Amino acid sequence: MQAATISFANLHNHGELFANILRARRDSFIVRRNWDLPESMGMEYDQYDTPASRWLAVHDGAGRPLAGCRLTPTTARCGIYSYMIRDAQTGLLDSIPRDLLHGEAPVDPQVWEVTRGFVVSDLPAAQRHKVRLRLVLQMLRTSREEGITRMLALLPSNWHRWAARCKLEMTAAGREMEMGGINYQAVWIDFAPQLH
Structure with missing residues (x-):
């Protein structure tokens, strides 16, 4: 099991991993959850998959992802879009409620958003926790490299059950809400204590 952080600058070093x-995102979000998202050539993508973002993957070493997520700086801009949670709050996205956060969505170079987190569906239950921990370690490594002190994520509302097991300092950033048959909640992930 290996882990990588992919950017537009280094994706050529990772073979087919980015694709x-x-x-895997298409399988997780379009096939399994039946979300109405853009897709092409068997891949899911959206307006936030830009050179500003990073993609984290835990993989088998042969290019098969086991888990992954996307990180986007809260300072990102691409046309009318910034990042998913802020764009939802400003009314650009119909699929996410505007009142998802307790306060105003941040625009701060040290705060990044985490989206499109997945664990592949055919991963045995005995390996899921180990894969999640490896993904968290990669998030920590990337936070150090990018100077990220906090991340803002939209997670299933059972996040508190596995936060302690993954040794993450997490707090609610907004209310619980139902989307696509799943309860979600915006959550702060604090990396500042671990950056020293």
């Missing part, structure tokens, strides 16, 4: 992440 396979987008394929």
Whole structure:
């Protein structure tokens, strides 16, 4: 099991891994959850998959992702879009309630958003926790490299059950809400204590 952080600057070093992440996202979000998202060539993508973002993957070493997520700086801009949670709050996205956060969505170079987190569906239950921990370690490594002190994520509302097991300092950033048959909640992930 290996982990990688992919950017537009280094994706050529990772073979098919980036495309396979987008394929795994399609399986997770379009096929399994039946979300109405853009897709092409068997890959899911959206307006936030830009050079500003990073894609984290835990993979088998042969290019098959086991888990992954996307990180986007809260300072990102692409046309009318910034990042998913802020764009939802400003009314650009119909699929996410505007009142998802307790306060105003941040625009701060040290705060990044985490979206499109997945664990592949055919991963045995005995390996899921180990894979999640490896993904968290990669998030920590990337936070150090990018100077990220906090992340803002939209997670299933059972996040508190596994936060302690993954040794993450997490607090609610908004209310619980139902989307696509799943309860979600915006959550702060604090990396500042671990950056020293």
